[in-house]
Amino acid sequence: MMSKRSMKTCLLAAAAILALAEAPAFAAPLDDHFQQPPMEARPRLRWWWPGDAVTDEELRREIKLMADTGFAGAEIQSFTPNFVTLTPDEKLRVNQYAEPSFFAHVRTAADAARQAGLTLDYTLGSSWPSGGGFAITPELAFTELAMASTEVKGGEAGPIKLNIPKRTRRLGALSFLDARVKDPKVADWGKRMDARARTVAVVAVKGKAPVLQPSAPGAMGLTLTPWRDVVTAGTLDPSSSILLTDKMSDDGTLNWTPPPGDWQIFVFRQYASDVGVLGAAGQGPQLILDHMNPQAFATHAARVGDPLGKNPAGIRSTFVDSLELMQDIQWGPELLQQFRKRRGYDLTPYLPFVVQPGWMQAWAEHWSPPYFDTPNSDVAERVRADYRRTVSDMMIEGFIQPFVAWNHARGLKAKFQAHGGAFDTIRGYGLADIPETEDLPHEGDPFFMRMARSGAHLYGRPIVSAESLAWPNRPYEVTPDEMRRRIDALISGGVNSMILHGYNYRFHAEDWPGWHAFQPSPFAGGFSSMLNETNPVWPAMKPMAAYIGRLQAVMQAGEAVVPVAYFYGRYGYYIGIEDDGAGKQAAEKAFLAGGYDFDRINPDSIAHARIEGKQLVSQGGQRYPVLVLPPIDGIQAETAEAIARFAKAGLPIFFTDRAPSRDEGLAQARQRDARVKKAIAAALKAGAKVVPAAGLTDSLRAAAIPANLRFTGDAADLYFVQRRVDGRTATFVYNRGQADRQVTVTLPGAGGVTRWNAMDGTATPVSAQAGGQGTDVPLSLKAGESALLMLDPQTKAVTIPAAAIxxxxxxxxxxxxxxxxxxxxxxxxxxxxxxxxxxxxxxxxxxxxxxxxxxxxxxxxxxxxxxxxxxxxxxxxxxxxxxxxxxxxxxxxxxxxxxxxxxxxxxxxxxxxxxxxxxxxxxxxxxxxxxxxxxxxxxxxxxxxxxxxxxxxxxx
The missing domain is CATH 2.60.120.260 (Galactose-binding domain-like)
Incomplete structure (x- = not known):
C-alpha cells in the first residue's frame, strides 16, 4: 500500500508535470500578439559555444544582441571548435566544459537572459550522443552486437573454422589522436573496453545466405554500418536452429558436424562500441553512455547537469539532441534476459532474423529487405517486431524516462529529439515536455514534422519545437528567402517553436567570418546556418524573427484541428518504413489533398485514449473524429481489442485495404492471433469499415467525417495546418512545390476571411463567398508562397476588388x-x-x-x-x-x-x-x-x- 508520504510525493510530482505542460498564457487578444509576438511565441537560437572558451562579457553582449533582435532565448550547445587552430590556452579552456568555470559561465548567461526577459535551454552534455568525460567508464558505455556467418554443407566433418565478427571500426573514442585519452587515469580503459567483449551465441540454422549489394568503401577505413543492403533475403528454417555456443573453442573452431543440408552458422559477439561523442568538449575520453542503463544516465547527469542546481534561474529546460547511436545491432548487456522476461521466449535461436540494414541506422536510415526471412511463414517478421519492441522498452526506461524525471526533480522542462532512435518515436516525443523535431530530413518534410506534432497532441504538449534552418554542404550560401520558405514548411508540418541552427559564439572573429560550428572541412562540406553579426545578411534576422514570432503566436493559440488519427505501430521512422522503401507517402498526401489533416497515433496512446461523443480523445486531450489504420497484418492483441471497444462506442474506424489478421509477436501466437481476429470481427460488426486506399478520403466524406477544408483545383504540394482560436478558424497553407497554384479553398463554416501578413503584422480582407459546404476563398500561391487565412463567423464574406495599377x-x-x-x-x-x-x-x-x-x-x-x-x-x-x-x-x-x-x-x-x-x-x-x-x-x-x-x- 502507498504511504501518505509517497502519495503526497506523487501528487506533487503530478502537479509539477501538469504545470510544465500548460499551454502558453496569452492574456491579450490574438490580434495584438500577431502584431507584437509575446516572448514564448518568438523563435530561439541554437547557441554554439567553443567548449568553455567563453567570457562573461561576451556572453552578456550576445544575450543582449539576441534580445534586441527579437529572439526569446537560446539553446546552449557546447562543442569542440572544428578545424581551427587553437592556442594551448584555448585548448585548455575548451576542455573545461562541465568544470566549475563552465557552470559559472552558464549561470552568467542564464542571469543575463533572465534580466533581458529571455530563457535558455541547456544541452545536457557536450555535443551528441550523450556521454563523455571520466564519468562514462567502459563499464557504462553502450554496447552493440556484431554478427558473422559461415556457410557449410551438411556432412562435412568438423571441426569447422568459423568467421568471428570483429568490433566495427568507427570514430574511435579512444583514438591515439585525441590527447585526452593519454591521461593516466584512463590508461587501462582500452583493456576494460576489450574485457566487455564476449560471445553471446553460436547458432546453426539450415538455410541459404542472402544476395547482397556490393559493399561501399568506407571513408578513411571507417565503417558506419557493417551491413550491406539486401537484393534477395536469405531463407532460414527456424525449426532447425541449434545452439552451439559451448562447442566453439577460443580460436574460433567449432567441434560440430552438420546434418545433411545447407547450413548457416552464426557467431554473435557483444562489444563495447568504440564510437565516441561527436565533437565533444571536455576532459577525459568521450565514450557514449549505455542508453538502456538508467545508472549510466544518472552518472552522466551528475557530471553535466547536477551542478546547475534546482530551479536554476533563467534556464527553461535541458535538451537531448537526436540520439544517432551507431550500433551493428541495437543491444544491451541485459537484452536477452529482458527479452525473455517481456516477450516470454528466448531470442537466441532467432537472432539472425533481427538484422535488417537501414533500419534505424544512426545516419541515412532507409529500407532494405532483412538479411534473413522464413519461407512460407511470418516467424521472422514476428521475431523482429518482438525484438524492436524490447529495444524500445529498454531505451525508454533506461534513458528517456530518467531524463524527464531528472528535469522535473530540478524544476526544469525536458526537451528531446526522439527521431534517430530505435524506439517508439511518437512516445519518445510525447514523454518530453517539449518534443523537438529537426528539418534536415528531406529539407523540412512536413510529414516528418508531424511525427513530433503527433507526440505533442497525443500526450498534451503545447509546444512543438524544431531544430531549424539546417542545410548540409551549404555552409555559407543559404539565403534568407530560402530560410523563409523552410520556416513555412515547418509551420505547415505543425511546428510552433523554432530553434534556428545556429548562432555561433564570437570566436576567432579576427579571421573573418570567424568560427562557424559547422564550417567546411577536408572531409565534409559543413552545414548552414552561420547566423551572427559576421554574416552580411544578419540584418534580415530581426524581421525574420518577427515573421516567425507572428506565425508562432497563432500556432500556439487555441486548439489544433486534426480530424484523423492515423495508426503508427512501428519503431523508429524514416520515409519508406511503411511501404518497403517506396517512400511515396501516398496516404499522407491523400489526406492533405482531400482536406484532412492527420496525426500518427501509436499503440501506447490508443491504450490510454477514451471515446467521448463518438470521438477519440487522447490522454493529452486532443480529439479525433476518426481512426484510420494503414494496410497491416500484425497488431498487438491489446490494441485490436481497444479498437473494438472504440467501434462499439461509436468511433468511426477505417481499415485501409485490409484489416489486421494476427498479433505482431511470436509468443503465444495462436492464442493472441485468435484475440486479434475476434477483436477485428467485433469492430467490423460494430461499424468499422475496410475501404480501398485509393478512395479513403472519399469514404471519410461519405461518412460525414468533418474535413479541415476542401481544395478545388490542383492542390499538389499544398500543405496546411489549422487551429480554432476564440471562435475563429486560422488556416495556414504553404505551396512547397516548384509550380504556382491557383485553387479555391473552402473553409469550414460561414464568415468573412482576412489574410494575415506575418511580414508586417497586418490583416487584410480577402474575397470570399458563402457556399453550400462553407466559405469559398480563391487562393493563388506562387511556388514557395504561403497564406494565413482567418475565418471569422462574426463577419460576412465580401468581394474585394483587386487593386488597379x-x-x-x-x-x-x-x-x-x-x-x-x-x-x-x-x-x-x-x-x-x-x-x-x-x-x-x-x-x-x-x-x-x-x-x-x-x-x-x-x-x-x-x-x-x-x-x-x-x-x-x-x-x-x-x-x-x-x-x-x-x-x-x-x-x-x-x-x-x-x-x-x-x-x-x-x-x-x-x-x-x-x-x-x-x-x-x-x-x-x-x-x-x-x-x-x-x-x-x-x-x-x-x-x-x-x-x-x-x-x-x-x-x-
Whole structure:
C-alpha cells in the first residue's frame, strides 16, 4: 500500500508535470500578439559555444544582441571548435566544459537572459550522443552486437573454422589522436573496453545466405554500418536452429558436424562500441553512455547537469539532441534476459532474423529487405517486431524516462529529439515536455514534422519545437528567402517553436567570418546556418524573427484541428518504413489533398485514449473524429481489442485495404492471433469499415467525417495546418512545390476571411463567398508562397476588388552610385563606385568575390498626380540577392529578406525629386571562395547584388 508520504510525493510530482505542460498564457487578444509576438511565441537560437572558451562579457553582449533582435532565448550547445587552430590556452579552456568555470559561465548567461526577459535551454552534455568525460567508464558505455556467418554443407566433418565478427571500426573514442585519452587515469580503459567483449551465441540454422549489394568503401577505413543492403533475403528454417555456443573453442573452431543440408552458422559477439561523442568538449575520453542503463544516465547527469542546481534561474529546460547511436545491432548487456522476461521466449535461436540494414541506422536510415526471412511463414517478421519492441522498452526506461524525471526533480522542462532512435518515436516525443523535431530530413518534410506534432497532441504538449534552418554542404550560401520558405514548411508540418541552427559564439572573429560550428572541412562540406553579426545578411534576422514570432503566436493559440488519427505501430521512422522503401507517402498526401489533416497515433496512446461523443480523445486531450489504420497484418492483441471497444462506442474506424489478421509477436501466437481476429470481427460488426486506399478520403466524406477544408483545383504540394482560436478558424497553407497554384479553398463554416501578413503584422480582407459546404476563398500561391487565412463567423464574406495599377515608371538601370563595404576572398574590402548599373555582381570584376553590404543611391522623380488620396506608391526592386533595406528621403523602411521585394513608400515620397538608397547585403559564399585553399576552392559562386528591373507603381 502507498504511504501518505509517497502519495503526497506523487501528487506533487503530478502537479509539477501538469504545470510544465500548460499551454502558453496569452492574456491579450490574438490580434495584438500577431502584431507584437509575446516572448514564448518568438523563435530561439541554437547557441554554439567553443567548449568553455567563453567570457562573461561576451556572453552578456550576445544575450543582449539576441534580445534586441527579437529572439526569446537560446539553446546552449557546447562543442569542440572544428578545424581551427587553437592556442594551448584555448585548448585548455575548451576542455573545461562541465568544470566549475563552465557552470559559472552558464549561470552568467542564464542571469543575463533572465534580466533581458529571455530563457535558455541547456544541452545536457557536450555535443551528441550523450556521454563523455571520466564519468562514462567502459563499464557504462553502450554496447552493440556484431554478427558473422559461415556457410557449410551438411556432412562435412568438423571441426569447422568459423568467421568471428570483429568490433566495427568507427570514430574511435579512444583514438591515439585525441590527447585526452593519454591521461593516466584512463590508461587501462582500452583493456576494460576489450574485457566487455564476449560471445553471446553460436547458432546453426539450415538455410541459404542472402544476395547482397556490393559493399561501399568506407571513408578513411571507417565503417558506419557493417551491413550491406539486401537484393534477395536469405531463407532460414527456424525449426532447425541449434545452439552451439559451448562447442566453439577460443580460436574460433567449432567441434560440430552438420546434418545433411545447407547450413548457416552464426557467431554473435557483444562489444563495447568504440564510437565516441561527436565533437565533444571536455576532459577525459568521450565514450557514449549505455542508453538502456538508467545508472549510466544518472552518472552522466551528475557530471553535466547536477551542478546547475534546482530551479536554476533563467534556464527553461535541458535538451537531448537526436540520439544517432551507431550500433551493428541495437543491444544491451541485459537484452536477452529482458527479452525473455517481456516477450516470454528466448531470442537466441532467432537472432539472425533481427538484422535488417537501414533500419534505424544512426545516419541515412532507409529500407532494405532483412538479411534473413522464413519461407512460407511470418516467424521472422514476428521475431523482429518482438525484438524492436524490447529495444524500445529498454531505451525508454533506461534513458528517456530518467531524463524527464531528472528535469522535473530540478524544476526544469525536458526537451528531446526522439527521431534517430530505435524506439517508439511518437512516445519518445510525447514523454518530453517539449518534443523537438529537426528539418534536415528531406529539407523540412512536413510529414516528418508531424511525427513530433503527433507526440505533442497525443500526450498534451503545447509546444512543438524544431531544430531549424539546417542545410548540409551549404555552409555559407543559404539565403534568407530560402530560410523563409523552410520556416513555412515547418509551420505547415505543425511546428510552433523554432530553434534556428545556429548562432555561433564570437570566436576567432579576427579571421573573418570567424568560427562557424559547422564550417567546411577536408572531409565534409559543413552545414548552414552561420547566423551572427559576421554574416552580411544578419540584418534580415530581426524581421525574420518577427515573421516567425507572428506565425508562432497563432500556432500556439487555441486548439489544433486534426480530424484523423492515423495508426503508427512501428519503431523508429524514416520515409519508406511503411511501404518497403517506396517512400511515396501516398496516404499522407491523400489526406492533405482531400482536406484532412492527420496525426500518427501509436499503440501506447490508443491504450490510454477514451471515446467521448463518438470521438477519440487522447490522454493529452486532443480529439479525433476518426481512426484510420494503414494496410497491416500484425497488431498487438491489446490494441485490436481497444479498437473494438472504440467501434462499439461509436468511433468511426477505417481499415485501409485490409484489416489486421494476427498479433505482431511470436509468443503465444495462436492464442493472441485468435484475440486479434475476434477483436477485428467485433469492430467490423460494430461499424468499422475496410475501404480501398485509393478512395479513403472519399469514404471519410461519405461518412460525414468533418474535413479541415476542401481544395478545388490542383492542390499538389499544398500543405496546411489549422487551429480554432476564440471562435475563429486560422488556416495556414504553404505551396512547397516548384509550380504556382491557383485553387479555391473552402473553409469550414460561414464568415468573412482576412489574410494575415506575418511580414508586417497586418490583416487584410480577402474575397470570399458563402457556399453550400462553407466559405469559398480563391487562393493563388506562387511556388514557395504561403497564406494565413482567418475565418471569422462574426463577419460576412465580401468581394474585394483587386487593386488597379494606375501608373508605372521603370527606375533607371544605369547611373547608380554604389558604396561597397565587406570582404573579398575573406579580406576587408571597401570601394566607392561613381556609376554602376543594376546587374549580378558576378559581372562586376571588383565585386565577383565580394560579400558584404553595398548601397545604391540616386535621385528619382515622382509625379505629383500619384500622391492623391487613395493612391499607394509601391517600389518594386525586382530581383535581389539577398537582403534589401530601402531608404527614401533619409527615412529607412524595414529590411526586406524574401521575394517579392516590394515595399510601400507612399508616406515617404514627395512630388518631384526624391533621394533613394537601397542597401543590398549578400550571403558570405562568394567571399569565401579561395582557389588556393584545398577546402574553400570547392565552393561555387552564387548570384549576388541588385539585378532588378526596378519600378515604381501607383495603385488605387
Amino acid at each position: 494606375v501608373g508605372s515608371v521603370a527606375l533607371p538601370v544605369e547611373g547608380w552610385r554604389l558604396k561597397a563595404n565587406g570582404h573579398v576572398q575573406r579580406k576587408p574590402y571597401a570601394h566607392d563606385f561613381a556609376s554602376v548599373s543594376l546587374k549580378d555582381w558576378a559581372e562586376v570584376p571588383e565585386l565577383s568575390r565580394f560579400a558584404g553590404t553595398a548601397t545604391y543611391s540616386r535621385a528619382i522623380s515622382v509625379d505629383a498626380g500619384w500622391l492623391t488620396m487613395g493612391t499607394r506608391v509601391i517600389l518594386d526592386l525586382g530581383k535581389v540577392h539577398d537582403v534589401a533595406t530601402v531608404t527614401v528621403n533619409g527615412q529607412s523602411l524595414p529590411t526586406l529578406f524574401s521575394a517579392p521585394f516590394r515595399v510601400d513608400v507612399t508616406k515617404l515620397v514627395r512630388a518631384g525629386k526624391n533621394d533613394i538608397s537601397v542597401a543590398i547585403a549578400n550571403v558570405p559564399q562568394n567571399a569565401m571562395i579561395d582557389p588556393k585553399d584545398t577546402i574553400y576552392k570547392k565552393l561555387k559562386p552564387v548570384a549576388a547584388g541588385w539585378v532588378g528591373p526596378a519600378k515604381l507603381e501607383a495603385q488605387r
